[in-house]
Amino acid sequence: MVAVEKNRNARLEEKNAQILKAKKIAEASNRAKSRFLCDMSHEIRTPMNAVIGFTDLLLETELTDLQVEYVRTIQQSGIALLSIINDIVDLSKIESGELDFEAIPFDPELLAYDVCNLVKPKTIDKPVELLCRIDDHLPAMVKGDPLRFRQVLTNLLDNAQKFTDAGEIELSLQLADQKKKGVKLQASIRDTGIGIPFAKQKSIFEPFRQSERNTARKYGGSGLGLSICRKIARMMGGNVWMESSKRKGSTFHFSAWLEKSEKLPDPQLMPVTCVGKRILVVDDNRTNLEILDRILTAAGMVPTTTHRSEKALSILEAALQDATPFQLCMADIRMPHLDGYAVAEQIRSAESRLSKIPLIALSNSPNRDAKRCEKAGFNGFLSKPVRRKKLFQMIDRILQQNNRPGDDTKISPKKIHTQYSVREELKHAIKILLAEDNPVNQRLTEIMLKNAGYKVTVVGDGTEAVDTFIADPENFDLIFMDIQMPEMDGKEATEKIRGKGFTQIPIIAMTAHAMAEDKKLCVDAGMNGYITKPIKRETVFAEIKKYVYRETVA
């Protein structure tokens, strides 16, 4: 009996060992499979980029309309294929445990608006209102991987856009929880689209699944997006989940834990011109009214909102009679019955005290509407969804212009304010120090930056960089620093600058090496980020945006 027992135990142990071994082999081959997929996709990506790049060039040559149509199809298919490949790379990286997360400071609000701006062009031709709601308690800066965070938001918002033909899409971002060192952010993307039947709600998070088999044919996509989003979110300590009912549309939620950032942005001073000002907001979309009401109230202004554009004029008149006149009026362009242009025209042809009120247009397609807005008598022009800072900047600017003595006889502006002009002015105000020893790279980077409207000071080595910066630190907003330079290299120069107490100036390394160790060396030396050569315009501008705009746009 005992012998039988012993024998059985031994056999069991042997079985266990075999199973363990098999498991290990299976895991290893699974990793190898992921690796292989990842490498292959990477190899496909390079020629794909060439295909897309050359179709770009081809489109610039002389082609017949039919040829243009063919080339466009090649290009669009190329882009679609590339995005599927990118998804596969991501998924296999996740599965083989190779997905890295960065820890760099970023402004979550800015990121949310960026994502909206990215997706917005696709909604312009549909009766869809794209809204963005930012929690008042949202931290101005967090630390984490902005690219991954953005990837999930973009994916969810793009999905919402795909499946919504009419109504509204709202991205809201709020602080969900916080601990000593971390903050949990939650984004909710609500749409009024086709919705997802209850039975399908679970499976859409599995790879290669979409809610209906013909969904892929109609809407495109690899069916990998949501499963990647969920995996990324979980790796960030959060999750992606959804609620939906077939007729009311869907809401997708995305949560993630991020670190608190020790780097604080410049204090956001509210322009004094804004405080206490009465502002009338006219928009047929009530969600947007609610959002604007909150933003303006929080900034110390006194907003009144109406969703009935035909009442705008009488509200303004009544306020004037009560001796509590409005100082500014904002109106949506696209409204039923009486649109924004008509509202502006009504106001401009009213009695003299009323007709001079500054007007700001809110529009979905700024490029399309700008000229007409100017004609209709608007003083300013903002594209929706409106970012808080941009809104305040413009209100401040317009009110100041309006207060200028001697100017009040002529309210119609010489030139309409657009976000574009405000941003351009900011660009010119941004001064960059470029340290690079190679004359070719030096001049190339200088040309790129100058063409884009930035002010550039060029130096040829680390010593010069330190001296030039320290002689006039107020004169620079950002430093691009080559790593390999004679005399004093980029790392040493950065350490010198940081050592003298200049901790705030962003320093971006430029290096030919793309290795993680090099990156670590840059960070250890006190640099904020790095770009790899060959230098690309897009990367350079993205870095500038990342490190400078959020601080100068106060």
Place this chain on the structure above:
Amino acid sequence: MNIQRWGKKIGISEKEYRELLMLFLESGSADIALLRKALESGNAQQVARCAHTLNGAAGNLGLDQIHEKAKRIESAANLNSLGTVSEDLFSLKKLFDEISETLEEGP
């Protein structure tokens, strides 16, 4: 070689791209001279350094052939094997001549 198109590829005008090519020929020829000297004295480290400079600048200007050749020299020198370098150096020189011919043709 279409200068206008190459300039467009990295987002600058033809005139600017011409200027950069001139700069590249100038500084690049100096680098090649240094490289040759280092090769003659068997200084692999210096060879690698010169090749690195060349490959960086060429990469930024989208001069892929020069970029590739310089990169090959750099990696060979880093492995201390200078045997193939003079051959690559010769083709580098030829590529330089091609650029200078294109530039002389004018716009």
